[in-house]
Amino acid sequence: MGLLDCLVGAEGRKSIKRKDSDAGEAGKALEELRGSLYNELRTAEGAKRQQQRFCRPVVAMSFNFFVAVGIILTNKLVMGKVGFNFPIFLTLIHYTVAWLLLAFFKALSWLPVSPPSKTTPSSSLFTLGAIMAFASGLANTSLKYNSVGFYQMAKIAVTPTIVLAEFILFRKTISFKKVLALVVVSAGVAVATVTDLEFSAFGACIAIAWIIPSAINKILWSNLQQHANWTALALMWKTTPITISFLVALMPWLDPPGLLLFKWDINNGSAILVSALLGFLLQWSGALALGATSATSHVVLGQFKTCVILVGGYLLLDSDPGPVSLSGAVVALAGMSAYTLLNLKESKESLNKQIPMQDPVSKTKSSENGSDGSTVTNTTNEV
Template identity: 30%
Template structure:
């Protein structure tokens, strides 16, 4: 009986990470489409305000989960959680400012550099090692994304400084999402529950600085409010799944998933919104997906040798007895 329970638990554990990856991919792609409607169709072009609403809804969603017994509330010193909150708000603010001072091509190129920067930081500051094949697969993915998305790369002094700052803050945020769960002994639900209201509060003074609220002269229509609500629910799933994915795997795996989502979004833009798809885009998508498949294969194989080796050793011990 206990063996059947153990097997059932093992099966659930194996399915957990693929489910987290799927949840993040599906909700992230969904929110991109929904936000496109909010910004372009309903003309609600207030990105920082929308992010604030997202975090308020995320907190409320987690409060419902807590009351339903999904997780227990945990008290943590504010100063220990503040770096994570500040890095998130810095990431939001700096990426918005980066789009103001940089071309889309240069902005996208700097985003691609997040993956190698995280690998560098984890290698030299967190004693994480990456095999040569994994490094090669990550290189292929980054090159593919660059081919698919980067066009012009015009740069200037101020724009480069802002984009570099955004790159560093984004990398640290993703790393801390994983390390803080272990450091504070919190699960993904508990950590996001602590972060969401603090991040929302920090964003309040940034809203009038980053959004032109003077054009918000009337209450949004019912259709706009519904679209914002759908976007916020998807944001709750995105925020939660980020913590679940990074907590269960690594910031690098989350970045690989992000690059894969970008290729899917490019294809959806072509199929749903009629966006142009050039030979350069197609080449980049194919290269990226090839790298993602290779990386996935490598990570799956990393988990297999140990149990098999252990089983053989145990079998040998038993035969000698």
């Protein structure tokens, strides 16, 4: 110890103590940060704040966009090359895998806390779970019996349905400029997909029946997250079992016979499993996007995917959809850009309204009075 003291010296010992103290303070600060983050996730309000903090609208919609493109390609493989032509059962596999993953998160305490039951009626959760089964199941069935173009044409009708339903349910209105932008988007998508309108009578009925559940599903997801402190994962955990039970009931009515004759092997099973994992990510990313934006914005995002795939195929893959379809896609993208800019402008204006503008005169008075707060308070009360 004496040799160490000689080599290090008094200043060296002080430096070592300071370093040990700094390391101890850094470790203490890290533990406090972990503890505060854990406590934040233990309440519904804190979990919602964390979701809003880390998942901004641009992040949520980008996440949903890339996952949606991936699952479109995967489902084409599953229903085409693999030959798994059972859309309701495929949707059931998606939600079953999602529920198993959520149960795993729950066991590891990674699942955000749900709001108190008294804040959200159980009937609302049951309704959302049931509608989600019809919206997802009928969407996949429509894709099976109709062309992609007719499916997109049916999706156009979801936009005015959402606007009308939000006005009836919540008295929510949108500006005239937004209405014009949505009309441009719808017209552009209609022109872009008009060359691919193959459908059957049964497929057309399925597409029409899908419109209302799809609109209500998006509205409920958005409303419960934005006004009832629900996070995407917590809401998925509560509603997925209900959705699974309704999908089981829909299978005998909408799926064709022959499920037990399907050839299960490693390749087919792997493709279906990848589709199911992407289905979980699609549900999660869609819920995040609905919580961060609105139901109408989410529909516009879906139409944006169609136009990007159409234009991207022409530019990168030498596909030739024709000048009419390309012109419609460009017009739709222009309308989407205008709608996005109007949303950003309204968000900025609402944020400025939330920040109170301080009067310079009152600010001067408060600085002159200094610590004499009681005098200012009494004067204000008298006035």
